[in-house]
Amino acid sequence: MTSLPRIFIARHGETVWSLSGQHTGLTDLPLTETGRENARCLGERLRGLAFAKVFTSPLQRAATTCELAGFGPVAAVDPNLVEWDYGDYEGLRREQILSRQPGWQIFRDGCPEGESPADVAARARQIIQRLSGVSGDVLIFSSGHFLRLFTACWLKMDVLAGNCFMLSTASLSILGYDHDLTEPAVHLWNDTRHLAQKTIHPTTSTSHRI
Numbered sequence: 441m442t443s444l445p446r447i448f449i450a451r452h453g454e455t456v457w458s459l460s461g462q463h464t465g466l467t468d469l470p471l472t473e474t475g476r477e478n479a480r481c482l483g484e485r486l487r488g489l490a491f492a493k494v495f496t497s498p499l500q501r502a503a504t505t506c507e508l509a510g511f512g513p514v515a516a517v518d519p520n521l522v523e524w525d526y527g528d529y530e531g532l533r534r535e536q537i538l539s540r541q542p543g544w545q546i547f548r549d550g551c552p553e554g555e556s557p558a559d560v561a562a563r564a565r566q567i568i569q570r571l572s573g574v575s576g577d578v579l580i581f582s583s584g585h586f587l588r589l590f591t592a593c594w595l596k597m598d599v600l601a602g603n604c605f606m607l608s609t610a611s612l613s614i615l616g617y618d619h620d621l622t623e624p625a626v627h628l629w630n631d632t633r634h635l636a637q638k639t640i641h642p643t644t645s646t647s648h649r650i
Contacts, residue, residue: 444616444617444620444621445492445571445574445575445576445577445578445616445617446577446578446614446615446616446627447571447577447578447580447594447614447615447616448486448489448491448577448578448579448580448612448613448614449579449580449582449587449590449591449612449613449614449615450482450486450505450506450509450579450580450581450582450610450611450612450613451581451582451583451584451587451607451608451609451610451611452471452475452479452497452499452501452502452504452505452581452582452583452609452610453471453472453474453475453476453477453478453479453482453501453504453505453508453609453610454471454472454474454475454478454609454610455469455470455471455472455475455501455609456469456472457469457531458475458584458609459472460533461533461534462531462532462533463526463529463530463531463532463533463534463537464501464523464526464530464531464583465522465523465524465525465526465527465530465551465554466499466522466523466525466526466530467530467531468499468500468501469500469501470500470501470504471500471501471504471505471508475501475505475609475610476504476508478609478610478635479504479505479507479508479509479610480508480509481610481634481635482505482508482509482610482612482634482635483508483509483510483511484634485612485631485633485634486509486510486511486579486612487510489577489579490576490577491511491514491576491577491578491579492574492575492576492577492578493516493571493574493576493578493579494506494511494514494515494516494578494579494580494581495515495516495517495518495521495567495578495579495580495581496511496515496516496517496518496521496580496581496582497517497518497519497521497522497523497581497582497583497586498517498518498519498521498522499522499523499583501583502521502581502582502583503515503517503581505581505610506581509581511579511581515581518567518570518580520563520564520566520567521563521567521580521581521582521586522563522582522583522586523582523583523584523585523586524546524551524554524555524560524583524585524586524589525551525554525555525559526551526554526555527551527552527553527554527555528551528552528553528554529551529552529554530554545600545603546585546603547588547589547592547599547600547601547602547603548600557589557599557600557602558599560585560586560589560599561589561592561593561599563586564586564589564590564593564594565593567580567590568590568593568594584607584609585602587605587607587613588602588603588605588606588607589602591605591613591615591626592605594615594624595615595624595625595626596624605629605630606630607630608630608632610632610635611630611631611632612628612631612632612634613626613628613629613630613631614626614627614628614629615627
């Protein structure tokens with residue numbers, strides 16, 4: 441029996457805005473030194489695994505994570521993997537956004553002058569369509585909110601379900617199938633065991649971290 445393909449998804453390493461809780465959409469920030477070290481740790485976690493294809497967001501926080509993890513030479517850049525365009529909310533913390541728009545939820549409301557959930561879902565589904573033509577495991581590097589909505593689309597759930605999938609920086613998750621290609625499933629989620637304990641910020645996974 442042929443093994444079913446898996447999609448390994450890696451969130452980029454730490455940046456100053458992911459650490460501070462500021463929404464980082466298309467602002468092209470570099471990794472912090474901790475982020476760079478954790479990207480290398482992610483590479484150690486992935487060592488020995490074979491991938492038919494590797495894709496990365498063009499934003500440097502994802503592309504550098506990909507490079508430091510050891511996959512730069514074989515990675516293809518896919519513009520659809522960029523983070524959510526936060527529009528007017530770019531650079532703001534959650535509490536600042538809530539002061540402007542009480543009750544705001546990104547997976548329901550999107551961002552003014554940025555992308556709606558439907559916009560991001562359309563990009564996610566384009567990637568899923570692209571991956572359907574690949575035989576073997578795939579590795580992708582991207583950003584938190586995009587990967588959470590991508591996962592909801594993979595599982596054929598409403599985009600609101602993206603709110604349920606928390607992701608830490610430099611984490612590894614695996615999507616795939618249960619019995620066959622009609623049964624999308626989660627095999628592993630938000631794994632950070634590869635990171636050195638001293639470099640993990642205990643608040644990284646809280647709801648306001650992006």
